[in-house]
Amino acid sequence: MPLSTPALEKALQTHGLVNPKRRMSARHEGGILSLAALLAATVFYLDTFTDIHSALATLYVITVLLSAETLTEKGTLFLSVICGSLAIFSYLTAHGLQADLAAALRLTVALAALAITCALVIRNQRARLHLLRFNADLRSSEERYRTLFEQGRVALWERDYSDVRKMLMRLRADGIQDLRAYAREHPAFIETCIARVPTIAANAAALDLLGNVDPKVRAGDVRAIRRYIAQDDATFLELLVAIFEERRHFEGRGTVITADGTSKLVLLTVGFPQDAADFNRVVVGMFDITERETAQKALFDAQAELALASRAATIGALSASLAHELNQPLGAVVVNAQTLQRWLDRDPPDLAAVSRSAERIVRDSQRASDIIQSTRSMLGNRPPAFELVSLPDLVLETRTLLESELLRARAVLDVEVKEGTPVVRAVRIELQQVLINLITNALHAMAVTPEAERRIGVTIEATDAAGAVVRIRDTGPGLSPEVFKNLFKPFCTTKETGLGIGLAICRSMLEARGGTLTASNHPDGGALFDMTIPIEADHD
Known part of the structure; x- marks a missing residue:
């Protein structure tokens, strides 16, 4: 006697044999389980207690098939084992241990049919579960996409580029290679393409970007959004070129017109799908860069x-x-x-x-x-006029030029030339300007020095770095820390009538030719300036 429907279902659920994700009602499911149990009992009775000589045990397959939608994979396997055990029990009851080839073959066929059916049902259950999970993931992904699209603060549009893509691909198949040239030769081409790109959807941020738009747009009639998009021919043409060249991404600048007629500059980003069939819903992102561009212009x-x-x-x-x-x-x-x-x-x-x-x-x-x-x-x-310059001759010439200033300041200028001083290649007038500036500054610095001690020493010698150095030392008070800190800065001076640019000019002249000008205080007192001049001047 088969179990009652509630008892049978409860027993199967207790052992985890009933599929909890079934899509039918509990009453319908109970009816199926009862029918399957009744069928199994009928087959068992006929196979065991009647003299019908046929493969009745194969009818257990119907029991497994009936229960396939209700049971889990484990339940299906369990039911198949039960049916197979019943078939074996019937064989042993009817024939015992006596060898009956025909009955043994019928049993073998029945067991094989049960095993195959069980395997097919389990495979089908697994495929169905995989499909259900895939559909659930797909729905979840779609929900996430719609949430991001609708609630994102980036202006997003869904536009249909499928028709335009087909037209562009036909042009390429016809031998068109330069789409820009084709657009120049056919003035109506851009407008034709614009008319073939309908807007499918726009999120709230996109509508906010447009301002107080037509109520039809707010109500979802995105076709009415066309008049708010100022299609710049150059920008739209570059987008078409990206589709024509089958690129995966496009970025450019475009313009939208708000409800009050104001133009806004936007950064346009488009990611094209790999599958041509997906061009019917291409997402276009827009970022308002009006303020940024205004700030950049300012x-x-x-x-x-x-x-x-x-x-x-x-x-x-x-x-x-x-x-x-x-x-x-x-x-x-x-x-x-x-x-x-x-x-x-x-x-x-x-x-x-x-x-x-x-x-x-x-x-x-x-x-x-x-x-x-x-x-x-x-x-x-x-290019300046470079020439070979003898530094001793240049210093003596400069001393002659400043003879009246030296006499007026009651100062003596001593020149010492060390052995091995090289001839340098330089701009003569520039070196002389530097010398005159340094010597004149030294005369001004010694204004407070007793007349008998007013001496300027100029020493000329070779350096270790393929050049020469001219040292100018005075017997003035030297450089104070405040003066030393800003010594070579323009318009820094300690003289009432000075401009404060002499030393800055001198350093710039020397550095432009690969030389240097440095300052320090001499250990025995007074300021010391070193002019370093390379043998071969920088000709750049």
Whole structure:
């Protein structure tokens, strides 16, 4: 007598044989289990207690098939084992241990049919479970996508590019290789493509980007969104080129028009699917970069204004530099002209002295001209005139030029040339400008020094690094820590009438040719400046 339906179901559930993920009602499931149990009992009775000589045991397969939707994999296997045991029990009851080939074959066929059916049912159950899990994952993925799409704060659009892609692929199949050239030859091409790209969906952030849009759009009629998208021909053409070339990603700048007519600049990002069938829903991301672009424009404008101010400052510094550098030769011209005037006023005029003064005027005027020419070459980016320079001769010449300043300051300039001093290749006028600046500064620094102690020592010697060094030492008070810290900075000076750019210019001149200018205090007192000059100047 078979078990009642509730008792049978309870027993199977207790052993984990009933599928908990069944999709049918409990009543329907109980009916199936009862029918399967009744069928198994009927087959067992007929096979055991009747004289029907046929493979009745194969009907147990129907029992397994009926229960397949209800039982788990373990339950199906258990039911198959029960049915197989019943078939064997029936055989033993009817035939005992006597050999009956026909009955044995019928039993074998029945057991084989049960085993095959059990295997097929279990495989089908596994496939069904895999499919259910796959569908569940797919639904979960779709829900996550919709959540991200709808609730994300990035403006997202779903657009259908399938029709446009087919058209572009036909063009490529027809031999079109340059889509940009094709678009230039067919002015209506861009507008035709735009009309073939409908908007499927837009999230809340995309609608917020557009402002107070048409109620139809808010209600979900995304077709009405077309008028808010200002399709820039160049940007849209580049997007078409990306599809034409079968790229996987496109990024560019586009424009959208808000509900109040304001244009917003957006960064457009599109990821194209690998499967052509998925071009019917392509996600387009938009990032509002209007404020960023405005800020960048303001930055560029500020940089342009700064460049103008920098050029103005450069011109001012250059003017100050020229004034500083020309002050000495022009002052010498004035002094020599006054001297010449005094020699002419004598009775009789001292023509020999007049001639010497005139020569000095020509010499100093030429120096002023050379300074201006050197500055013009620097501004015009023209190569300077390099020449072989003997540093001892240059120092002695400079001392002659500054003779009147030395006499006026009641100072002595001593020159010491060490053995092995090389000849350097340099711009002569630049080295002389540096020397004049350093010696003039030394004279100003010794203004508070007793007259008997006012000495400037110039030492010339070779260096270990294929060059020469000229050291200028004075007997002034030396450099204070405050002055030393800003010594080579432009417009830093301790003189009431000084511009403060002489040392900055000197260092720049030397460094431009591969040399250096350093300052320190001499152990025995006074300031010490070292001019290092390479033998081969930098010709760049």
